[in-house]
Amino acid sequence: MPFGLTNAPTTFQRIINQVLREYLDIFVVVYLDDILIFSDDLGTHKEHMHKVLKKLEDAKLLVEPEKSHFHVQEVNFLGHTIRPNEIRMEQGKIAAVKDWGTPKTVKEVQAFLGFTNYYRRFIKDYGKITAPLHDITKKGIEFQWDNRQQKAFDEIKNRILSEPVLRMFDPTKEVELETDASDYAISAQLSQRDNDGVLHPVAFFSKKLHGAELNYPIYDKEFIAIMRAFEEFEHYCLGTIHKVKVYTDHKNIQYFATTQQLNGRQIRYAEYLSQFDYEIIHRKESENRRADALSRKPEYKQAVPKTNGQLLTTNDKGHLVQKALGATLKKTAHAKVQIDTIPSLEKLQQEAKMALIKEIHKHPLSGHQGVKKTLDRIKRHHDYPGLRREVQTVVSEYDTCARIKSARHKPYRELKPVSVPERP
Missing domain, CATH: 3.30.70.270 (Reverse transcriptase/Diguanylate cyclase domain)
Known part of the structure; x- marks a missing residue:
């Protein structure tokens, strides 16, 4: 096989895989001409090494002794330093x-x-x-x-x-996944406990939200954080012996499996997550700092509308809304304000309600959205009886909304003059 050909690496990798296929991922890992043999003890390691060398000999492949390392407990492999139970x-x-x-x-x-x-x-x-x-x-x-x-x-x-150290993944141990979402990013940390019960990180994941994702309600953002974490760590979380413990600081995420109504996006998330064996556990924000810190870097926060209005009365039309509101109240604990001192249960005057709706509807990042999306943005923090009706009233009053709204009918045809009758 000549060097320099486009298909040379692929061809060589296929040959090595065919030669060592019997031992791949059992005690051998191969990347092109780098062969890594791993074992639990020295005696077993010698047996494994003998088997690999015999296979290479049968295939008439040569090994360069000067470039090889035998019977070591630390090795550099593909840019990583691998030691017992850890990787650097x-x-x-x-x-x-x-x-x-x-x-x-x-x-x-x-x-x-x-x-x-x-x-x-x-x-x-x-x-x-x-x-x-x-x-x-x-x-x-x-x-x-x-x-x-x-x-x-x-x-x-x-x-x-700072030379961070990650723990080697152990498929026999329980997996813990901590997720969090902020206005502008999502994050997760995959961890496992050692024999003494001490938690060690296996891998980190974080991703900045883009486009329409920035406008999702916080419930959906927390949902996305869980789904993307499972996508990133699918090879660790699929087919685990123990249930994967998923920790989130958003309380109402616990109830999505029993919620009576899910939108199309949430249904897709739930369908993907159904292949994993996991349980969602609520953890207070102060106890979820590992994942929380990844998603709340202040330098890169997006400009999002903030309102100083009081929290309105709770909506008693459906248990999901009640739970979501309860989670929102818990989410604001980091403001260091006592719940009993927040004037959140006082009813706002009608003028204040309308001002709140108009502020959110006409905000530059909202873009004069329709009734449904405006209502969704308001319900992230506020709710009261008759809110939908008042949102419809405000949206219908804006001339800008009416002019830029996309047409839902077929294009009009060219108008033709109507002939004038000769007699009545």
């Missing part, structure tokens, strides 16, 4: 990041992101920290390196230089 970044890669100069062009930024992205599972909040760097690599955006980019660049370097 390779020291050579860490040194490369330490000496990495400030990027001067888009290509240099892309090179830095491409290098660090390989280690994103080691870095808390990677997606949100690198957001300013990704912003200047977009097509049509002028390259401009300012304090936000420099801060993100330095933060990523510091995170890597």
